[in-house]
Amino acid sequence: MLPCKMRYTWFLRIVVLLVAFTFWDxxxxxxxxxxxxxxxxxxxxxxxxxxxxxPGVIQWDYYxxxxxxxxxxxxxxxxxxxxxxxxxxxxxxxxxxxGDYQLLFQTPWDQWEExxxxxxxxxxxxxxxxxxxxxxxxx
Numbered sequence: 001m002l003p004c005k006m007r008y009t010w011f012l013r014i015v016v017l018l019v020a021f022t023f024w025d026x027x028x029x030x031x032x033x034x035x036x037x038x039x040x041x042x043x044x045x046x047x048x049x050x051x052x053x054x055p056g057v058i059q060w061d062y063y064x065x066x067x068x069x070x071x072x073x074x075x076x077x078x079x080x081x082x083x084x085x086x087x088x089x090x091x092x093x094x095x096x097x098x099g100d101y102q103l104l105f106q107t108p109w110d111q112w113e114e115x116x117x118x119x120x121x122x123x124x125x126x127x128x129x130x131x132x133x134x135x136x137x138x139x
Contacts, residue, residue, distance in 0.1 A: 030101065030119050032094060035063045038075065038083065039124050039135035046131045061135070069093050072105070 041059040044051045053059055060083065062073045072090045075083040094116075095102045101116035103126065117132065118125040124135040 030116070032065060032067075032101070032119070034119055034121055035065050035070070035124070038062050038138035040138060042134045042136045044131055044133055060138070065092075065094065 039061050041053060041061070043053075058077055060075045060077060062075045062083070062085065064070055070092050072092060073085050073088070075085045077083055090105050090107055092103045092105045095104055103114045103116060105112050105114065112128065114133075115127040116125075117127050122137050124137070126133045126135075
């Protein structure tokens with residue numbers, strides 16, 4: 001029989017492991033309505049390298065999601081604090097699987113997925129083909 005101190009130590013180790021495994025894959029639920037709006041591409045990262053847009057080239061995306069379906073448009077800011085856009089837009093839906101969110105995009109010519117890594121009121125991070133796209137919300 002194990003001494004009392006050893007049994008207590010093993011018991012604590014087991015409890016810590018159970019708690020760790022319980023919360024290992026837990027992510028807080030995201031408020032996906034925060035996706036709606038204008039987002040500026042701040043930088044793109046891949047393999048620990050950071051790529052920033054060229055000076056003077058401001059790239060923006062507009063996202064609109066109604067809880068079931070959504071779309072993304074490329075937009076260009078004007079000098080009057082508005083945006084120019086074309087009629088082109090890319091439709092998407094959102095799939096949630098065990099706290100992991102995928103944006104499923106579809107056009108008449110292609111379809112692809114982008115993983116939603118982070119979303120709050122100010123920042124958005126999407127991952128596609130091992131590239132992470134870091135956005136800042138328009139203020």
